[in-house]
Amino acid sequence: MEEELTSTEKLVRGKGVYVDDIRLPGMLHMAVVRSPYARARILSVSGGLNGNELKGGVESVGEGAAAAASETTEPIFGLKSANYAGQPVAAVFADDLYSAQDLMDSVDVEYEPLKPVMSIDEALRAPPIYSSTKSNIMSEKWRGEEFEIADAPLVLEDEFLNRRVATNPIEPRGLVASSEGSRLTIWISTQSVHSIKEGIVGSLNLKPENVRIIQADTGGGFGLKGGMYTEYLIAAYAAMKYKRPVKWVETRREHMMASRPGRGVKGKMKLFADRSGRVLGLKGEVIVEGGAFSGGMGEFASNFIALQCTGPYLIQKAHVRALSVYTNKVPLGPYRGAGRPEAAFFIERMMDKLADELKMDPADVRLLNATTEPFKSPTGLEFDPSRPFIEKALNEFNYRKRVANGNAGIGFFVLVPALQPGETCRIAVRGKKVNVWLGGNSHGQGHDIFIKKLVSDEFGIGEDDIIVERGDTDQLEDGVGAWGSRTAMVGGAAVVSVARKIKDQIEKEFGEYTPEHLLSNEFDVYTFERQKGSLTSLGGNMASVDIDALGTVNVKEIDCYYDVGRALNIDMVRSQIIGGAIQGMGQTLTEEIAYGPDGQLLTGSISDAGVLNAESLPRFNIKLADSYSRLPHGAKGLGEAPTIGVPCALARAIEKVSGRRIRETPVKPELLVGLEG
Amino acid sequence: MxxxxxxxxxxxxxxxxxxxxxxxxxxxxxxxxxxxxxxxxxxxxxxxxxxxxVSRIKELKYIRKEGRKLTIGALTTTAELEESGEVRDEFQIIHDACSNIADPLVRNMGTVGGNLSHGDPGNDLPAVMIALKARFNLQSASGKRSVSAGDYYKDTFTTDASPEEMLVSVEIEIPDGRFGAAYVKHKRRAGDFSVAGVAVAFSLDGSGRLGSAGVGLTSLGPTPLRSAGAEKALEGSKPDGEGVKKAVEAARADSNPSSDFYGSREYKLFVLGKIMEKCVAEAAGRAQKEGSA
The missing domain is CATH 3.30.43.10 (Uridine Diphospho-n-acetylenolpyruvylglucosamine Reductase, domain 2)
Incomplete structure (x- = not known):
């Protein structure tokens, strides 16, 4: 008999079925012809499937999206112009991948290269990329209220940059699309089958009932796999056109050039304070490099970052300008943290600067400005009293003793999870088994572990009786997605809600709830468990480092103290923290998507992109706050916490040891050895 | 694929x-x-x-040591060189390089001939062979010839070998007496190509001064480089003296790295200086123990 494996065990033992493992009879393989230029006028395109036939744009869906359609939204194919190196201009199809790649030579594109706009500063200076816009500003908003403090004893200004970072899941993007009759079925690597369905239906103008999206085993997402991509639409269209299944799996090189990366944000901060270290006000400017097209994360991230710029502190006056700009790079996307790490980096770097200016301990400056009551900042950030949390964290870090070595840095933050609008769940009981569908799809985290625990606890049944189903829009009518530190929190709440509804039903029918009543009958209950308001949590990190004579940073220890509410499974919480911390380290030390001034990608491989390997692992000290949220199962958000706190703490540790002010990630060794990078 | x-x-x-x-x-x-x-x-x-x-040609897979002479067949893998006791004990500089090429998976497959003949300025063995003044034996259907490591590299991915020739073996002979050699490489992370690498080999005379020296450089120009200037600066100097500083200056003058995301040109030249000092000290330490490279 075959051994029962959890979804996680299947993946780890190589028994997963990913998109690339799916083979359907008559399946075509798709290869995408991409613009080699960052910016060009396209004089003609011929060959393959191209924009002369397939017009329209990518309707933006998923985290941080809104619908729009104009010259500045991403077309399915570049037809008159190309606006980033890697933008699709045509696609070709063949019986095998070798032949498909051979066919790429049959596409003729005539380009007239133009000078690309390749940085935030350049975007603000240069004439607009698009004729329909007056400048390269994609969006502009303000948060907080204008204020003047004429007599502030201390005014500190600084400027920071988090460079773009690729999401780099082990499994890149991919799908298989198949059309039979009026029905289109797509197997895809995703964080949300419902988000994909919405995009396919909206962009290709299909009837929702004719589209089915099924999740394949998904080897990591980190934000990459929540939204719609032009390649998905091309494959879906081709499957309907050729009446044959179409497979597309991106190469790592395509991932580097055409998958939406994260970060890419500049922060200009001006802090007003008195000489005791109390912050009187904050003025800021957040500028997001949105890339070539509007309508996605790039457009909206700046406002979300501005919201969080006040950090966990009692800052009564704040005014922050939120800008997003166009450049000739692939559009920005969400990457684990998605705006949260940038905001924390900017304010925490300023708090350290304030401490240095007044020769105070950075912990004391933070304690002085922390709150003893719940607080809502002028930019709109709501959080629990931060002072007791920071005090507890410093104790857990043994801060006062360890910081005496001079090689440690700390960072504190408010985690704003994607609470709204809630999440869906369906539980169907039949044949003595409990089948569970959840609106957000696990992309390697092992959600089935906490889902089984919650269902088992609610129903008083063994985990062997519970089957966690994969995402399938035919089985679950609606859903949101797994991103924004939300699934254990809002997905978990939806699971508990549906379980309790079934229990209530059993009580009504049988007078009392028993597991036997549950398993020997049939039930099928679906709920969209809606969430309102906010449910933020606090977190803190400490990091310590060594730096050698060549400017190489060796991270020795990372301490974490997070409020995750009730930890549903401590091993999963630890793995989430360690994985996220390594990504936070990567962003701080080596990770970057870099381009030459001509707009050509310099980081074409996962190795070039600077992803850390096992050798870089520090010692982790992980502590959790004793906490229980207002949700029925007590959970709070977690997934993004380490990518927010670790860069702050690490940047400070590097600053302490090197004696050089850290303003950018990744921190270049050039800076640390005294050669400006 | x-x-x-x-x-x-x-x-x-x-x-x-x-x-x-x-x-x-x-x-x-x-x-x-x-x-x-x-x-x-x-x-x-x-x-x-x-x-x-050419992987079926077993006749090119060997490590042969006779006295102070080492001959390596071109199809010997870098892992085989790394694991050879004789190489580790008596040609430590080769062990330095082989144990630092990419990762074990690459070393299990990659060959000495491939590493030397690809002509990639980031490959590690060329600098080592240049420092050791190795001879490369080339063979074609019409004959055999040998070329010195320092003359083998013509341009990026271009060597002195003609399309009809194949590198079949490498010969290294170290002089009698006290001789030391080392290779030091700096990389961002495990598995990366180097930011810079330096190979140094020299004899040490009775008064503790350097005799004939060889200096090879990795990732510091369009090809693997020999720094004749650094060799000259080292000769006759003490391994911890002014000569090393002069050698660093000469090696920098002989280098021409380009800025990329592994580091700026200035940073690579800075790294060259630091690792060259370390490399000379390491080689000098080894030279004290007679008869190893």
Missing amino acids: TPASFDYLSPASLEEALGLLKEHGDDAKILAGGQSLIPLMKLRFTSFPYVID
Whole structure:
């Protein structure tokens, strides 16, 4: 008999079925012809499937999206112009991948290269990329209220940059699309089958009932796999056109050039304070490099970052300008943290600067400005009293003793999870088994572990009786997605809600709830468990480092103290923290998507992109706050916490040891050895 | 792995391989361990009508030590060199390099001949062979010749070997007396290409001064480099003296690195200085223990 494996065990033992493992009879393989230029006028395109036939744009869906359609939204194919190196201009199809790649030579594109706009500063200076816009500003908003403090004893200004970072899941993007009759079925690597369905239906103008999206085993997402991509639409269209299944799996090189990366944000901060270290006000400017097209994360991230710029502190006056700009790079996307790490980096770097200016301990400056009551900042950030949390964290870090070595840095933050609008769940009981569908799809985290625990606890049944189903829009009518530190929190709440509804039903029918009543009958209950308001949590990190004579940073220890509410499974919480911390380290030390001034990608491989390997692992000290949220199962958000706190703490540790002010990630060794990078 | 189509040829002997090279010339490429060629082909950055897989030619897989002379067959893997006790004990500089090439998976497949003949300025063994003043034995259907390591590298990915020739072995002979050599490489993370690498080899005379020296450089120009200036500066100096500083200056003058995301030009030249000092000290330490390189 075959051994029962959890979804996680299947993946780890190589028994997963990913998109690339799916083979359907008559399946075509798709290869995408991409613009080699960052910016060009396209004089003609011929060959393959191209924009002369397939017009329209990518309707933006998923985290941080809104619908729009104009010259500045991403077309399915570049037809008159190309606006980033890697933008699709045509696609070709063949019986095998070798032949498909051979066919790429049959596409003729005539380009007239133009000078690309390749940085935030350049975007603000240069004439607009698009004729329909007056400048390269994609969006502009303000948060907080204008204020003047004429007599502030201390005014500190600084400027920071988090460079773009690729999401780099082990499994890149991919799908298989198949059309039979009026029905289109797509197997895809995703964080949300419902988000994909919405995009396919909206962009290709299909009837929702004719589209089915099924999740394949998904080897990591980190934000990459929540939204719609032009390649998905091309494959879906081709499957309907050729009446044959179409497979597309991106190469790592395509991932580097055409998958939406994260970060890419500049922060200009001006802090007003008195000489005791109390912050009187904050003025800021957040500028997001949105890339070539509007309508996605790039457009909206700046406002979300501005919201969080006040950090966990009692800052009564704040005014922050939120800008997003166009450049000739692939559009920005969400990457684990998605705006949260940038905001924390900017304010925490300023708090350290304030401490240095007044020769105070950075912990004391933070304690002085922390709150003893719940607080809502002028930019709109709501959080629990931060002072007791920071005090507890410093104790857990043994801060006062360890910081005496001079090689440690700390960072504190408010985690704003994607609470709204809630999440869906369906539980169907039949044949003595409990089948569970959840609106957000696990992309390697092992959600089935906490889902089984919650269902088992609610129903008083063994985990062997519970089957966690994969995402399938035919089985679950609606859903949101797994991103924004939300699934254990809002997905978990939806699971508990549906379980309790079934229990209530059993009580009504049988007078009392028993597991036997549950398993020997049939039930099928679906709920969209809606969430309102906010449910933020606090977190803190400490990091310590060594730096050698060549400017190489060796991270020795990372301490974490997070409020995750009730930890549903401590091993999963630890793995989430360690994985996220390594990504936070990567962003701080080596990770970057870099381009030459001509707009050509310099980081074409996962190795070039600077992803850390096992050798870089520090010692982790992980502590959790004793906490229980207002949700029925007590959970709070977690997934993004380490990518927010670790860069702050690490940047400070590097600053302490090197004696050089850290303003950018990744921190270049050039800076640390005294050669400006 | 979806390269453009090619004819795969798999000769069983050196003679057969050289015949195929003569027949196909420029249209053919030798495939040894495949650690550089296959990634380039898979990304379709390069393609060849004929790929000649030489991995069946067992006669080119050997490590032979006779006294102070070491001969290495071109198809010896870098892992085999790394694991050889004789190499580790008596030619430590080669062990330094081999144990730092990429990762164990690459070393298990990659060969000495491939590492030396790909002509990549980031490969580690060329600088080591330049410092050791090794001789490269080339063979073609029409004859044999030998070329010194320092004269082998002509341009990026271009060596002195003609399309019909194949590198079949490398010969290293270290002088009698006290001799020390070391290779130091700096990289961002485990598995990366180097930011810079320095190989130094020299004799030490009775008064503790350096005799004849060899200096090879990795990732510091369009080809693996020999720094004749650094060699001259080292000769006659003490391993911890002014000569080393002069050698660093000379090596910098002989280098021409370009700025990329592994580091700016200035940073690479800075790294060169730091690791060269370390490398000379390491080699001098080894020279104190007679008879090893």
